[in-house]
Amino acid sequence: MEKFTKIQGVAAPMPLVNIDTDMIIPKVFLKSIQRTGFGKNLFDEMRYNRDGTEIEDFVLNKPQYRSAEILIAGDNFGCGSSREHAPWAIADFGIKCIVSTSFADIFFNNSFKNGILPIVLPQEQVDVLMKDAEKGANARMTVDLEAQEITTSDGEVISFEVDAFKKHCLLNGLDDIGLTMEKADSIKSFEDKAAQERPWV
Amino acid sequence: MSPKTLYDKIWDAHVAHEAEDGTSLLYIDRHLVHEVTSPQAFEGLRMAGRKVHAPEKTIAVPDHNVPTTLDRAKGIENEESRIQVEALDKNAREFGVHYYPVDDIRQGIVHIVGPEQGWTLPGMTVVCGDSHTATHGAFGALAHGIGTSEVEHVLATQTLIQKKSKNMKVEITGKLKPGVTAKDITLAVIGETGTAGGTGYVIEYCGEAIRDLSMEGRMTVCNMAIEGGARAGLIAPDETTFEYVKGRPHAPKGAQWEAALNWWKTLYTDEGAHFDKVITLKGEDIQPVVTWGTSPEDVLPITGVVPAPEDFEGGKVEAARRSIEYMGLTPGQKLTDIEIDTVFIGSCTNGRIEDLRAVAKVVKGKKIKDGMRAMIVPGSGLVRAQAEEEGLAEIFEAAGFEWRLAGCSMCLAMNPDQLAPEERCAATSNRNFEGRQGYKGRTHLVSPAMAAAAALTGKLTDVRELM
Numbered sequence: 001m002e003k004f005t006k007i008q009g010v011a012a013p014m015p016l017v018n019i020d021t022d023m024i025i026p027k028v029f030l031k032s033i034q035r036t037g038f039g040k041n042l043f044d045e046m047r048y049n050r051d052g053t054e055i056e057d058f059v060l061n062k063p064q065y066r067s068a069e070i071l072i073a074g075d076n077f078g079c080g081s082s083r084e085h086a087p088w089a090i091a092d093f094g095i096k097c098i099v100s101t102s103f104a105d106i107f108f109n110n111s112f113k114n115g116i117l118p119i120v121l122p123q124e125q126v127d128v129l130m131k132d133a134e135k136g137a138n139a140r141m142t143v144d145l146e147a148q149e150i151t152t153s154d155g156e157v158i159s160f161e162v163d164a165f166k167k168h169c170l171l172n173g174l175d176d177i178g179l180t181m182e183k184a185d186s187i188k189s190f191e192d193k194a195a196q197e198r199p200w201v
Numbered sequence: 202m203s204p205k206t207l208y209d210k211i212w213d214a215h216v217a218h219e220a221e222d223g224t225s226l227l228y229i230d231r232h233l234v235h236e237v238t239s240p241q242a243f244e245g246l247r248m249a250g251r252k253v254h255a256p257e258k259t260i261a262v263p264d265h266n267v268p269t270t271l272d273r274a275k276g277i278e279n280e281e282s283r284i285q286v287e288a289l290d291k292n293a294r295e296f297g298v299h300y301y302p303v304d305d306i307r308q309g310i311v312h313i314v315g316p317e318q319g320w321t322l323p324g325m326t327v328v329c330g331d332s333h334t335a336t337h338g339a340f341g342a343l344a345h346g347i348g349t350s351e352v353e354h355v356l357a358t359q360t361l362i363q364k365k366s367k368n369m370k371v372e373i374t375g376k377l378k379p380g381v382t383a384k385d386i387t388l389a390v391i392g393e394t395g396t397a398g399g400t401g402y403v404i405e406y407c408g409e410a411i412r413d414l415s416m417e418g419r420m421t422v423c424n425m426a427i428e429g430g431a432r433a434g435l436i437a438p439d440e441t442t443f444e445y446v447k448g449r450p451h452a453p454k455g456a457q458w459e460a461a462l463n464w465w466k467t468l469y470t471d472e473g474a475h476f477d478k479v480i481t482l483k484g485e486d487i488q489p490v491v492t493w494g495t496s497p498e499d500v501l502p503i504t505g506v507v508p509a510p511e512d513f514e515g516g517k518v519e520a521a522r523r524s525i526e527y528m529g530l531t532p533g534q535k536l537t538d539i540e541i542d543t544v545f546i547g548s549c550t551n552g553r554i555e556d557l558r559a560v561a562k563v564v565k566g567k568k569i570k571d572g573m574r575a576m577i578v579p580g581s582g583l584v585r586a587q588a589e590e591e592g593l594a595e596i597f598e599a600a601g602f603e604w605r606l607a608g609c610s611m612c613l614a615m616n617p618d619q620l621a622p623e624e625r626c627a628a629t630s631n632r633n634f635e636g637r638q639g640y641k642g643r644t645h646l647v648s649p650a651m652a653a654a655a656a657l658t659g660k661l662t663d664v665r666e667l668m
Contacts, residue, residue: 016523017516018396018496022634027615031266031281033240033288035349045636074516076397079430079496080634081613082332082346083238102397105432106332110348163364165224176350177249180358183218183226187360190217190228198214200453200461201230201258201325 002115003173007096008142009069012059013133017074021107024078024086038085039092060093064137072126072133073100077118078107087114097143099150101126112166113176117145119160128156145171204471206368207437208403211343211468215326217360226360230325231342233311234261234298234352236289237615238330242353243292252296254359259298260320263289264310265615267303269578269605274304282616296356309581309607312336312549316420317581319449323438323465328355333549333631335426339419340446341438341468343403346427366432367477369402370470373410375484380665382559383418384551384629384648386410386482387425388490392500393480399431402478405470406436410484416445417555424550425631428497437469491536491661492633492646494524499633503651503663507534527635528643529623536661539645543626544575544656545638546649547605548612551629552580554587556649561593563653563667569601570659576603576618578610602656614638627655 029041047058054061060068071090077100078086087110090098097117111118121129132139132152139153145167150158169176180187194201205213218226232255239261246253253259266282267273277283286303293300299320301308307318312333315321327337327344330352337344347361355361371390391398404426411422419436426434443462446452453461488502499521501508509532510522525532530539546552546560557579569575577597579585585607588594597604611618612630620626620642629652633644645661654662 015516015519017520018498020496020632020634022632022637026636026640027613030237030615031279031285033244033285035241045640050640074520076400076430079396080332080632082330082334082348084241084330084348084350087348102400104397104430105400106346106348106427110350113348113350163224164222165220165362176362177251177354177357180226180354180360180362184358186218186226187228187358191359194228198324198461198464200322200457 001113001173001175004096004115004117004145004170006142006144006146007069008140010065010067010137011070011072011129011133011139011141012065012068013130014059014071014073015130018076018079019073020080021078021083021086022080025083025089030083030085035088036092038089039094042089042093067094069094069096070141070143071095071098072129073098075101077103079104082106084110087111087116091116099126099129112170115170115173117143117170119150121158121160125158128152128158204474206470206474206476207341207405207435207468208343208368209474211324211326212365214324223364225363225365227326227363228360229328229355230258231315231320231327232259232355233315233327233329233334234259235265235311235329235331236263236285237265238349239292239352240285240288241349242356243296245353246356251357253298253356256297258359259356260315261289261293261298262301262308262311262314263303265609265613267608268616269608269610269618271606273606306582306586309584310549310552310609312424313552313580313584316340317449317583319446319452322446322452322461323442324468328361332427333424335434336420336424336549338423338426338434339416339436340442341435343433343435345433366403367401368475369399369404369431369478370476370480371404371406372408372479372481373406373484374408374481375410376413377410377484377487380489380650380668381487382648382650383414383421385487385490387422388492388497388500388646389482389487390480391425391429391497392490393482394429396428396496396498397430399426399429402431404429404431404434406434411436412439415555416441417553420553421550425497428631438465489648489651489664491651493528493530493536494521495527495633495635496520496524497631497633497646499524501536503536503661505536507532507536509533537663539661540625540659541627541655541661542574542624543620544573544652545611545626545628545630546576546652547578547580547610548630549580550631551649552578552584554584556629557584557588557593559649560653561596563650563664564600564657565596567600567657569656573656573659575601575656576605576611578605579607581607611638627652627661
């Protein structure tokens with residue numbers, strides 16, 4: 001997994017609440033058996049007309065946001081299905097950090113597995129960042145995971161919380177499976193004990 | 202010992218390792234797999250030279266892409282869909298997991314097959330790369346959806362890295378009124394909490410109205426816990442649960458059954474256990490409901506009218522404006538005046554035998570509205586067989602319904618069953634998101650009985666008027 005340490009980039013505002021996984025990546029694109037190549041279909045139905053031309057007023061089609069690396073989004077981002085194709089599409093597009101007042105649980109977990117940092121902040125602070133993002137391409141924000149700080153284009157610093165284990169994995173680009181396999185003995189002893197206590201499983 | 206919730210008990214019984222900060226390795230008893238979210242995970246194993254840690258605890262079945270028309274033995278026309286199903290076929294055989302292929306009568310929607318075959322048992326941990334894994338919580342199993350990276354993690358290690366969620370209690374007191382079903386309960390709860398209300402929680406549903414539900418009804422309630430944002434929904438196992446499980450192909454037998462039963466009977470929330478959030482609804486206040494918008498929280502009693510954006514606050518004002526426009530509705534319009542083009546009955550929410558019985562009860566001896574497209578897609582081959590044995594299929598066909606083979610079908614329209622732009626559907630499924638059932642398609646979520654009523658009248662209809 002790619003490391004996430006510190007990024008400085010353009011933030012795109014998406015104030016809509018309940019942006020669901022069907023919006024992020026419609027199911028017609030779930031038929032691939034690969035992990036890559038979903039970026040061009042990110043937000044497909046909001047982003048393109050049926051004939052494939054771009055919908056001009058969609059935020060990521062505007063010149064100032066085409067290379068956004070940060071998304072400032074409305075409440076409950078990523079609700080709906082468990083499809084990891086959603087974070088795959090987001091990462092493939094080039095977005096590395098999403099800020100909202102809340103995220104759906106499965107999407108939140110999936111993001112960390114793909115080098116994306118989802119940040120939860122109170123409404124007032126999301127409002128500040130949304131306003132900053134609305135300024136366009138000149139408003140570059142900095143997200144520093146080590147320091148757990150976002151710096152707006154005006155220099156305002158906002159701190160955020162992140163789970164220590166998830167932070168460690170992101171900073172170092174660690175693969176979960178490798179880490180868990182180091183605990184093979186714990187898994188084995190759990191299985192031995194469970195086989196005694198609940199043999200029907 | 203301090204009193205524990207049902208969730209606390211199942212969690213504690215499955216922690217294989219706990220770090221100082223509470224990050225835990227949760228052992229997984231059952232891993233269900235379907236064709237959409239697994240190919241990249243199996244490929245990951247292959248690339249790393251890893252095996253499936255516990256193939257005997259892993260169950261695979263294709264459901265999302267499979268055609269549900271009677272001629273499906275011909276194969277899958279769409280190439281990508283076919284490749285995805287073939288990949289599951291290959292992976293299941295290569296890695297040696299339990300497998301129900303398309304032509305097996307036990308094939309069906311993974312969340313219907315698991316319980317039906319007795320794979321899902323009380324007190325288990327159950328995961329699947331599918332958000333509606335919450336369904337299995339009806340058995341008092343801790344069950345939730347995971348992403349593909351986590352699918353790979355579970356395949357490789359039979360564990361998940363987790364932090365414990367908070368406890369939430371949703372109590373439905375008293376009795377339901379006639380015409381009100383499990384679907385109405387679960388939608389009413391989401392209407393109350395909102396789609397983010399459950400974020401960070403595992404919900405335990407309890408109360409007389411929940412106790413009175415069959416296992417099918419309980420599965421419907423837990424299925425949509427995810428739509429309320431919760432990681433999982435749970436219902437404590439009781440005699441109804443044990444009765445359902447007993448004798449299923451993979452349920453314990455003989456002395457093991459007795460041992461299992463003894464443990465299962467300890468799976469309830471202790472008196473005085475702490476819940477971080479409590480919601481109480483009166484069963485008798487719940488009415489048959491329908492969704493008007495593009496979020497499952499957009500729920501109203503069928504007797505209501507389409508709201509106006511100004512009825513809401515904050516970010517929901519813009520979301521409601523967008524929904525009303527997308528759905529082609531007018532604020533103030535009576536819900537019962539909304540005309541329907543299509544009725545879809547099925548899905549992991551409402552594709553079980555009891556759902557089909559409820560439909561048959563409403564449509565028996567009647568005809569669906571002229572020009573109505575109406576399909577019934579059983580949740581599994583065995584549900585289909587049972588419905589035929591009970592004479593339900595004849596009732597459906599005589600009424601004008603298409604009677605299909607098992608699969609996810611139009612719930613998410615990955616197979617050919619899709620809505621056309623602006624086609625309006627009363628659906629027993631679980632999501633009314635933009636484009637969910639087809640590009641620009643319009644979905645109203647309802648119970649099976651309400652869907653049946655809409656098929657007859659051609660409009661969203663209060664099923665109580667037909668009873």
